[in-house]
Every structure is written in C-alpha cells, then in structure tokens.
Amino acid sequence: MNYKDIFANELYHAIEKKVEYEIIMKRIEKPSQESYGDFAFPCFDLAKIMRRSPQQIAQELAEKVEHPAIERCEPVGAYLNIYLEKSDASSAVIGKILEGGKSYGTSDVGQGGKVPIDMSSPNIAKPFSMGHLRSTVIGNSLALILYKIGYEPVRINHLGDWGTQFGKLIAAYLKWGDEEKVRQNTIKELLTLYIKFHEEIEKDAALEDEGRGWFKRLEDGDEQAVALWKWFREESLQEFNRIYDLMDISFDSTNGEAFYNDKMDRVVDLLNDKGFLKESEGALVVEMEDDNLPPCLIKKKDGATLYATRDLAAAIYRYETYRFSQSLYVVGNEQSLHFKQLIEVLKKLEFDWADHMHHISFGMMLKDGKKMSTRKGKVVLLEEVLEEAIQLANVNIESKNPTLQNKSMIAQHVGVGAVMFHDLKNDRRNDIDFSLESMLRVEGETGPYVQYTNARACSILRKGQYSQGEVQGVDDEQAWPIIMLLNDFPEVIQRAGRDYDPSLVAKYVLDLSRSFNKYYGQVRILDDKLQKEARLNLVAAVSVVLTEGLRLLGLHAPQEM
Ligand code: ARG
Secondary structure, eight states: OOHHHHHHHHHHHHTTTOSOHHHHHHHOBOOSSGGGOSEEEEOTTHHHHHTSOHHHHHHHHHHHOOOTTEEEEEEETTEEEEEEOHHHHHHHHHHHHHHHGGGTTOOOTTTTOEEEEEOOOOBTTSOOOHHHHHHHHHHHHHHHHHHHTTOEEEEEOOOBOOSHHHHHHHHHHHHHOOHHHHHHSHHHHHHHHHHHHHHHHHHOTHHHHHHHHHHHHHHTTOHHHHHHHHHHHHHHHHHHHHHHHHHTOOOSBOOOGGGGGGGHHHHHHHHHHTTOEEEETTEEEEOOGGGTOOOEEEEOTTSOBOHHHHHHHHHHHHHHHHOOSOEEEEOOGGGHHHHHHHHHHHHHTTOGGGGGEEEEOOOOEEETTEEOOOOTTOOOOHHHHHHHHHHHHHHHHHHHOTTOTTHHHHHHHHHHHHHHHHHHSSOTTSOEEOOHHHHHOSSSSSHHHHHHHHHHHHHHHHHTTOOOOSOOOOOOGGGHHHHHHHHHHHHHHHHHHHTTOTHHHHHHHHHHHHHHHHHHHHOOTTTOHHHHHHHHHHHHHHHHHHHHHHHHHTOOOOSOO
C-alpha cells in the first residue's frame, strides 16, 4: 500500500467512515514545508458532520491515528500533520522499486478494457503536419500509460485516404504527372499536382467535373482509378513510416477512411429509418438544433459521403470489433465541433456506448507565435525537423563526449526525444511554441535534461560497482524528498491515465530529476563507506523510475550520453 493510502485508511476508520475514502484521499495535502510533516489533512469540512470545531477534531484524530509506518501525528490548528517513519518508509519504497523493476507502478485499474486510440491520422498525398505529430506523440504516450494501468489500447491510424480530392489528384496525375518523380518524392510531387489542378480550374471550370468524375469511378471500383489510388496511398505511407520509425512508434491498425466505404450505407439507412435524415438544399443532414449544434452533413448533393459519415461508420465498427470500454480520438482543438456532432448523432441512434467516446483535443504548434502551416507549395517537412533535432543532439555529443559508443543511435534518442518531450510537458490543450534550441537544452524543462539525469545516475552506479543486494533505507535527510516522489509514481500514472494527461508524467520526471540533482549536489554518494550501499540503492531506484517514466512518454533512456 502507498503511504498516502495508509494515512487515508487510518483517517477513514478514525472518523468512523463518515466521509468516503475517495474524498479523504482527495483532501490529503502535501504540506508546503518539510517541517510540517509528510502529509496534512484539513479538518474544516468535518466540522459540520462531527459537530465540533475543526481544531478539536484535529486534536482527536491525532490521538486515534496510529500505524507502524507513521512516526507521529501533530494537530496544528485545523490541520492534522503526519510524519512518516522515515527509515522504514525509505527501505520499503526503494525495496519495492528494486524488486519490481520496470513493473513498479503497474496496476489493474483498466481491467483489460479495450481502448481504441485514433491517433496520428495524416492525409494521403499531403504533408505530415505538426498537428499530426502532436496527435502521434500524445496518442502514443496515452497508449503506453493506459496499458500500464491495465487497459488494452489499440493504436489506430485513421488515414485520410478517401474523398473527392483523390478524384482531382488522379485527374491531375493523368494530365501532368511523371511516374518517376512521384516515386521519388511522392508527397511533394502529389501536392504540386494538386495545387496545379486548382490553379487550372480557375481557367477551365470543366476540370472540376473531371475530378468529380474520377472520384465517382474510384468509388465504383474502376480498375485504373483504384490502382492509382492504391499507389498514392502506398507511397505516402512509406514516407509517413520514415517518421514513425524515427519516433519508434507503430500502429495496430491503419484502416483509414476508405476502409469504411462499404460500411456507410448502413449508417445512412439507420439514420433514415429512425427519421433523422432531412433534405437541405439537395444534401442529406441530421438537424442538431436541440443540441445547439449546426446540422451534421451526411451526404452531399451528388450523393458523395463525407468525413462525418465515415467517422460514424468507424465508431460503430470500433464498438462492434473491440467492445471498447472507452474510445479515444486524439485530434486538434479545431475539430471539436465535428466530434461533438459525431457523439450526439450516435446518441440519437441510442448507442449508449457513445458516452464512452472522448475527443482528446490539443492546441496548435506555433512558431514565433504564429501557426506553423504548410503554406501553399511550401512544404515544412516534419522529417527535416526531426533530422535537424538529431543533428543538433549529435553536435552536443561530439563536443561533450566524443568517445561515446553508439553515438548515432543515442543522438536519435535524444534529438527525437527532445521534440516529443516538448510536446508532452504542457497541458495538451494549450498551444505550444516550437523552438528546437530550447527543446534540446540540457538544463531546463526538457527531455534531454531528464535523460541526462538518468545517465548520471547510471554512471554513479557504474563507478560504485553497484550490484543489487539487500535493500537498506537511506538515512540522509536530503534523500527524503526523493523517497516521497518515488512513492508517488504509481498514483501519478493513474491520474495521467484517468485525465488523459501525459503532462503529469512529464512534470513528474522533471521533479524527480531536479530532486535527484539537488541530492547529488549535496551528498557525496560514493565517499562514505557505511552509507554507500544504501545510497546506491536509492540511485538505482531513481534510475528505474526515470527510465520507466520516460518510456511512458515514448522516450528512450540512454545509460550514457
Ligand atoms: N485526417 C484528419 C485530418 O488530418 C484527422 C482524422 C482524425 N480522426 C478521425 N477519426 N476523424 O484532419
């Protein structure tokens, strides 16, 4: 049991279960100063229930609360402060970590519930944008966190591989395309063709119909159209895969929008049977006035289906395939309206599982305060950004540790890790500013800082010739904040999973790193013969938790850098 749980449990019995256990857990605070103890419990809210003053209650509780892990309790005004039995606690916490290794913090909160996570989902024949990067990184970390707490995540790359734009693309390719060029630089070439097509439409409106015609043929399974579409898709995916490989991220499914082609009639029929489909200027829509939302477009005038239609089919498919306990969509803030509509339409159809669908939204990536867009014709290739980060990490390594082994692999782990960590350390709903230099800084709130702290811990272990033996508690006063943080790890992961918030884990590893570096600055770990073993145990535990924390964010933790 965690120490906070022990305290909560004591309180729960001391007040004769008059307040729910969960509420007690929520009310327990971390005192602002170490001298006020390790945990504090404010008694204000108990006054009404127990009909006594909070001060009196604190007094009484101090007498009742008793546990071998608790050294003493002190009532201070309306607060009950408790002090843990430090040396017992430190050997218990460290022991648990060293015994469990990377399984420390694992739990069964999710009870094997399946969680499809719609993540990354770039559009075929278009550049991979910063938004898609954010979705990939956040979705991946959520999958790792949810797995750790007992869910079964399913990573789904819902590729944007269907829609009228593919008709235009086919038409453009047949007119002006060059097979060799497309093969070599697919996304750039296809984007150029697409832009050219739109420029030509201005001069020759008939092109519009030609594009539409090709999409119709594609939908009807015309051999030539399908072959070209497949080829564009394959080649684009290969480009995306290079980015995924750099980040070491993979998917359980790449069923994109096209996959739902033969599954949409059912949705349309269902909506029709229940009387939700209305005609509006030739198109078919679901009116959503009652939900204070604009109408949801289901079919265009020409009978073509839409993004929302495909998402409706996908949601149903996911439920029927996975019987999910939650279904997540990691997609930017700008699509909030779409997901509100999606969920409400499913509710209208009385799918009660729609309550378990969540839009995990996130803010934009800005550069110098402005949106980083893939402006017309100018492609900001994300792969180049990652390569540049790796390059910068390489320069750092060359100057600091030129004899390091596996330099290029470590540079990749540090460079890409820096970009990922930067994305995850803030509340995902905020916009974030993109600056490679600040992401890669070794001091500050960065991935490399945490990685470097872990590498430092590993190097101390090597120097001290540490091998895991019997666990002893550390006596250093200065080690106590680290012990308390180590004790918090399982709870942090659970909260991160519950709130879909990887930034809690990122902030946690930053805190642990700072706390460890402070200790390292104050205590000469290897100098004292009597204390050395116990201190090395602490260092080993810190390294286990930092490594696992980084892993949950999708980062590697090199042992040397
Ligand atoms: N391809 C879309 C885009 O780039 C994102 C898809 C998100 N997922 C979904 N099920 N709608 O905007």
